[in-house]
Amino acid sequence: MHRRHLLALPAALATGLAATPSGRPGPDGITRTHALSLLGEPALPRDFRHWPWVNPNAPKGGEIVLTALGSYDSLNSFILRGTAAVGLGNLYDTLLKESSDEGSSEYAHLAAEIELPADRLWVAFTLHEQARWHDGRPITAEDVVWTFNTLRTAGRPTYRGYWADVRECVAEGPRRVVFRFTSAENRELPLILGQLPVLPKHFWEGRDFSRPLLEAPLGSGPYRVERFETGRGIVYQRVADYWGRDLPTMRGTNNWDRIRYEYYRDTTVAFEAFKAGQIDFRQENSARDWATGYDFPAIRRGLVKREEIRHEIPTGMQAFAMNHRRPLFQDARVRRAMIEVFDFEWMNTNLFFGSYTRTASYFSNSDFASSGIPSGAELAVLEPFRAQLPPALFTEEYRLPVTDGSGNNREGLRRALALLREAGWTVRDRRLINAQGQPFEFEILIQGATFERIALPYVQALERLGVTARVRTVDPAQYQVRIDAFDYDMTVDSIGQSLSPGNEQRDFFTCEKARENGSQNVTGICTPVVDALVDQVVNAPDRDALVARTRALDRVLLWGNHMIPQWHMRSFRIAWWDKFGKPARNPKYGIGLDSWWVEAQRVGTVEEGRRQN
Structure with missing residues (x-):
């Protein structure tokens, strides 16, 4: 799925x-x-x-204000052109x-x-x-x-x-x-x-669907666009006579009269807006901010609540993605060298307050993650491809490097340099160059300041190998344009997975999608074995076959050293101004924010607290 x-x-x-x-x-x-x-x-x-988790009698009314980053120039979220506003799925x-x-x-x-x-x-x-x-x-x-x-x-x-x-x-x-x-x-x-x-x-007759849209589109859902200011904000108004309001799939949800999104240029400014009371709800993705940033007056006065909510979501793969379309990253030995230099243990201790777990599978935290040495049904899936795969895949467990967390990753650097020499790179005058005298240099494309603090230590570690890496931070709109055009050397990619891997794997990993702008094959993976295994996953006849085939796909992807795996966690970190009611429990696979509601008696207290903040 x-x-x-x-x-x-x-x-x-x-x-x-x-x-x-x-x-x-x-x-x-x-x-x-x-x-x-x-x-x-x-x-x-x-x-x-x-739904079992909702309050079917939740009151309707009020407004929730949420954060959006960057800008937008379209109300058509279904096409490649333009940057779509957030929240259009409500329509x-x-x-x-x-x-x-x-x-x-x-x-x-x-x-x-x-x-x-x-x-x-x-x-x-x-x-x-x-x-x-x-x-x-x-x-x-x-x-x-x-x-x-x-x-x-x-x-x-x-x-x-x-x-x-x-x-x-x-x-x-x-x-x-x-x-x-x-x-x-x-x-x-x-x-x-x-x-x-x-x-x-x-609605679309007489309009060009392939072009960005800058008028309120017609919908059928629980909300319509009330007003918008391109690139700065958008407001959705609840449809009072919405045809599906009494469906069992809708009862107790979509309780806000208005959903307002305010756009900010980066996560730092957005966090300050939340602390100032301009934003109502925040999902925190920064371990540092979660550990150190939530000591402000509104928290101390009980006006802002925060909570960690455990979930049962497979965590997929978040990683630095090396663009295989660039000659620099077409050699698997070079890609493994990039993995050896990445010091997760140091980052987790010094940047993340020990809150993350290293990701070691494209299907992490699920039955589909490979482990150990292939055997049984998985081995049977892999056997026909033996000649096209690394021999070690059948005899060794794939392992990511582990450091002592001191920041002195000498062994990793030594292994990386040996791999780079095998691939034809040498160090001359403290610079890594190939046989043509070309330096090993590339750009890491990111959006927002949050990932700068992760990318910069990695850049410093690469410098010790003679590699010149630069961090380029752009706004979300420009970032999306470059990602869609595959215009990057390295970036951060997040591949979400599910309990039922299937058709989406084509978009993530196949040759056809590696050549198609706007696909989700960010890394540009293109190998006949992966293509064949993806087809087997899509056409698995039963659950046992799906597990074996997906584990085989996972193992082949890992041994290809296509990405530099990062980390994951098993909970949501959320904070909100205390004007909301929410159900007694969350659904297993989400926050369930659409089932919250405004508690009218709390609004005055919160608004007065914001003025005094």
Whole structure:
């Protein structure tokens, strides 16, 4: 599943990889259901009233003010051109809605019913009869067909890879839409298609979908754009007569009357705005700020709360990504040398207050992470590729270097230099050069000051090898443009993974996507073995096969030394001005902020405290 962060459920539930419907086939062999799951039966029955973690009687009203970074110049988030405003997902309904409390389960939302045949060669969705756009016109199957075809032809490249196994999308009546597949092997396709955000065909007629949009788009979701100032802020207004307000997938959520995003140039300024009371809620991603930055008057007076919330989310891979499209990083020995120089233990002690764990897998904190030496079903997957893989992959466990945390990484530097010499680099006058006399130099592209404090110590360590590395910090809009164009030597990439790896792996790791601007193959990985293993993951017939194939993919990626793994943690760090109520518990796989609400009796106290802050 695409960028969903989920953990494995107990093995008793993991009976297969097919999109399992809730219900039994009818006499015609077609199952008609309200929900799909990749891990057995969905947990909630057809007549469920609301999500288990929400307060269905949460009061509506008030405003929440949130942070956005950089700038924006478009209200069309589905295309490569332009930088889209944050929060636009609030405007659109999807066919199904994911549960934040279950692994890979989706429930009827814009669609009232789902149909799956026994041969699994298609899926059909029947839309709610009352579903309406904000202008009052009905949402139709033609809107779904138009959305699918438009996103596949004019949308971001991700859509084409994600839906590669869909043969056609057709409307069979005003409210019934059918997606037909090229084969029955891609078992998660019904859930993937359930994630489709449906757009209004009549709004876009006469407009060029491929161009940035600077007028409020028409939607069908719980919010509409109330006002915006390009690059500075945007306000979403709750739709009082929203057609889906009483759906079980919506009851108790989207309780704010307004959601306002304020844009700031970097994280430092945004944090100061939060402390000053200009921002209501903050998710803290800096270990240093979490440890040292939350001692200010509003905290001491009890006006600001903070909490660490444990979650059950696979942590994927965050890393320095070396761009393989650059000749400098095309040699695996050079890439391993870059890994040897990175001193995580020193950083964790001196920069992160010991709060992080080193990431050692592309599928960390999940059943899909490889370990030890390949054996059993995983070895059987790898065996046909033995001649194309490093011999050590079959006899040694892949290990990242470990230092004593002192900052004196002599052994790592020694190993790195030996690898670089093997690759044709030598040190002359304290500079690393190749046979042509060209220096080893590159740029690390980052956005925001937070990663400067990580990149700069790494740059200093590289200097001891004779490598010249420069840190280039740009605003988020410029950063996205350069990332989409693969215009960088090294950058920071975060590859989120899920309990059910599948079609998204094509976008992360395949040759086709390495050549397609705007894809998520940031590193530019392109090898026949990885391509073949990704296809095996996508077409895994059952859960056991998926685990073996994904572990094999993970192992091959690790031995390719494509990235410099960084770190992860297993909790959310959040802080908020104490004017909100929230449910008694969080969903397993998210913060659940959309189920919070404003406590009217607290607002005056908080506002007075802000004035005195």
